[in-house]
Amino acid sequence: xxxxxxxxxxxxxxxxxxxxxxxxxxxxxxxxxxxxxxxxxxxxxxxxxxxxxxxxxxxxxxxxxxxxxxxxxxxxxxxxxxxxxxxxxxxxxxxxxxxxxxxxxxxxxxxxxxxxxxxxxxxxxxxxxxxxxxxxxxxxxxxxxxxxxxxxxxxxxxxxxxxxxxxxxxxxxxxxxxxxxxxxxxxxxxxxxxxxxxxxxxxxxxxxxxxxxxxxxxxxxxxxxxxxxxxxxxxxxxxxxxxxxxxxxxxxxxxxxxxxxxxxxxxxxxxxxxxx
Numbered sequence: 293x294x295x296x297x298x299x300x301x302x303x304x305x306x307x308x309x310x311x312x313x314x315x316x317x318x319x320x321x322x323x324x325x326x327x328x329x330x331x332x333x334x335x336x337x338x339x340x341x342x343x344x345x346x347x348x349x350x351x352x353x354x355x356x357x358x359x360x361x362x363x364x365x366x367x368x369x370x371x372x373x374x375x376x377x378x379x380x381x382x383x384x385x386x387x388x389x390x391x392x393x394x395x396x397x398x399x400x401x402x403x404x405x406x407x408x409x410x411x412x413x414x415x416x417x418x419x420x421x422x423x424x425x426x427x428x429x430x431x432x433x434x435x436x437x438x439x440x441x442x443x444x445x446x447x448x449x450x451x452x453x454x455x456x457x458x459x460x461x462x463x464x465x466x467x468x469x470x471x472x473x474x475x476x477x478x479x480x481x482x483x484x485x486x487x488x489x490x491x492x493x494x495x496x497x498x499x500x501x502x503x504x505x506x507x508x509x510x511x512x513x514x515x516x517x518x519x520x521x522x523x524x525x526x527x528x529x530x531x532x533x534x535x536x537x538x539x540x541x542x543x544x545x546x547x548x549x550x551x552x553x554x555x556x557x558x559x560x561x562x563x564x565x566x567x568x
Contacts, residue, residue, distance in 0.1 A: 294342055295430035302346040304427070305389045314385040324380040326565050330373045330394070333560035337405045338373060339363050339438040340397030343431065347390035352382035364401070364438040373561070380565070387563050395558035396428070397435040402559060404439025404552050410533055411540035416547050419444045419526065423550040432553045444548060452476060453503070454483040465490060469497040482526070491515055495522060501546070503528050509538055516543040
């Protein structure tokens, strides 16, 4: 599902770019019209079409955008993704904001697709993290789903993830889980462990998910055998494209990868104008 904050995100981005007015677009007659095409310069998974459209509509409510690809589609170099027709000033003023969203979200979706393909045939699912670009949390999490991944918690408000510092502050893994269950019944509880001894303590306290933090592959396999399906296991830390296949082969249920959203490189897209 599309996030509910698209218009707010785009309004903020347009205000950041246009400010009190586009001085360069003022050089163009107000009644001039144009058509533009958006082309991919590299292979990618498309994502962000709703943000792209939302960047032009406040500037020209009558703008027409015709897509030849949809979110989640794989596109090739040189492929026309869409045509945009409307007032020339609007196309010029909205271009950078529209492309910024499309390039960034397509980058996340493209990277996720690579990771998902690397573990095809295993039981594991690729998860995102909270390591997102500030203000674009829900947008990037949407892009993760377009790439074939799954969302972890959206924020600190919709699930409990007990990590090292929480455990230290609470006194123990058991104390933290018991407190979480008492304060927030019915909410998903996950706990991070760093050793097999901590795993044993966590299993006794019965969380929903246990995160294996920076386990090596051999210890991860032991953790899967020891858990025997009693809780779901998430592998986290030091996961890249070269290693994720081996991690998935250990039998864990989830693999979280911060790089999906924090280390993105924008996809190379181009928008070219023609007179209408």
